Amino acid sequence: MKTQAVMAAAFASTLVIANPAAAQDRSGWPESFTVGTASQGGTYFAYGSGWANYVAENLGVSGGAEITGGPMQNMALVHTGDLQFGLTTMGPARESKDGESPLAPGMKMDNVCAMFPMYETPFSVTALASSGIKSIADIPDDATIGFGPAGSTSDTYFPRMMEALGVNFERRNGSWSDLGGQLQDGLIDVVAFAAGIPIPAVSQLEVQTEVNIIGMNDAEAGKITDSFPVSEFIIPATTYQSLEEPSRVVSMWNFAMANCDMPESFVYEITKLTMEHNDKMVSIHKAARNSVPENYSKNNVLPWHPGAARWFNENGYEIDESMIKQ
Incomplete structure (x- = not known):
């Protein structure tokens, strides 16, 4: 399935919300990242493109969105590490995790971790x-x-x-x-x-x-x-x-997801930025009104990325250790 990259570079000089780079543990952070979305004209592309640019601008890492076939393909691309992040829906996520994806029958996509709730x-x-x-x-x-x-x-x-x-x-x-x-x-x-x-x-x-x-x-x-x-x-x-x-x-329900091998500190900072500034997310797309921490419990499919789980647990949203990727 053909994909089209939509990259938006951003540099440390554009930081407006995040702490200075020197104050963050950036061990192992990638030089750039890409978010798997879906087709143009749909909410995934609008939400994912805006979110990728928002993260890039505030964390000083070049990033952008990629047009894909949607949740099923995003699960496959994030599982294999071809994409660092992606957007998925709980139904396709469950099928993919169980090895029932029509894109890769029999492949259990178990290297995909939840980051935060998006919307229904x-x-x-x-x-x-x-x-x-x-x-x-x-x-x-x-x-x-x-x-x-x-x-x-x-x-x-x-x-x-x-x-x-x-x-x-x-x-x-x-x-x-x-x-x-x-x-x-x-x-x-x-x-x-x-x-x-x-x-x-x-x-x-x-x-x-x-x-x-x-x-x-x-x-x-x-x-x-x-x-x-x-x-x-x-x-x-x-x-x-x-x-x-x-x-x-x-x-x-939809959730943002990360390849489970992404650095804990990077995913922590992205989750923190996203969950603590809902007004910025709503300015990207109105569907983000539901991208709030209280909806973390809607994920009963994917293991949580340790970085995301650390932010939720620090802020009173309890994620049991058994639900966190080890």
Whole structure:
């Protein structure tokens, strides 16, 4: 799968929050780092690019983001050490850790460690208002549905959810921005988004045309939460101009992760910077409102990196030693 690096160099002279370099233990720190995100037009890319630049600017280490296939590929790239950091969702993380990744069947990706909670990924459906599709039940047989990049969280789980709800469809993959364009041009019928809100591609789409953002009814939400590792989630009406009332969907948690061999002091400083300055993270993406220490307990899949665990334990968020990578 092709990737595209988006690097943003930053130097010690730009430090604005972190302690002076001389005050930090920088033993073994890399000269640069890269964060695995996902396709352009999605929340992972916006969040991950902004976070990478924020860390680089404040810790004086050159860093940036890389466009990838999303959570599954990020797990593989971080496990092998091709990337130092990445963003993942708990469902794909569990499958990858258990050796069930479709990208590398049988490979147990156990050299990936949790750093901090990001936000929940809602699974929502968008269609053009002109299509007349206002509910999942309205999706016609053999509709073409865009499920995002191949191997992404959406592509991994949303087709199964649609099948569970009795929807017959033709599958289409692509970046979120590309699929949004195809929807607007009438080349596909529906886009099944799984990304932190607001999703850039949806925000851009609704400015250009009228869309329906579709939630789930009681029966649909109940069936999906019973069958998949998700929970119910409410998209606030203020998220998109197209929503007149809150929309109920389902969601899955996301975490930032590190290769477990990254220096403890480096991961500690990154975790400290991120968790202690939520206002800066929210300025990168509104989904970061949930990137707060209290949500550390949402990780029940990945072992914690010792550097991240040290910050959480020092600040009253207890992580048992058995959950920390040794």
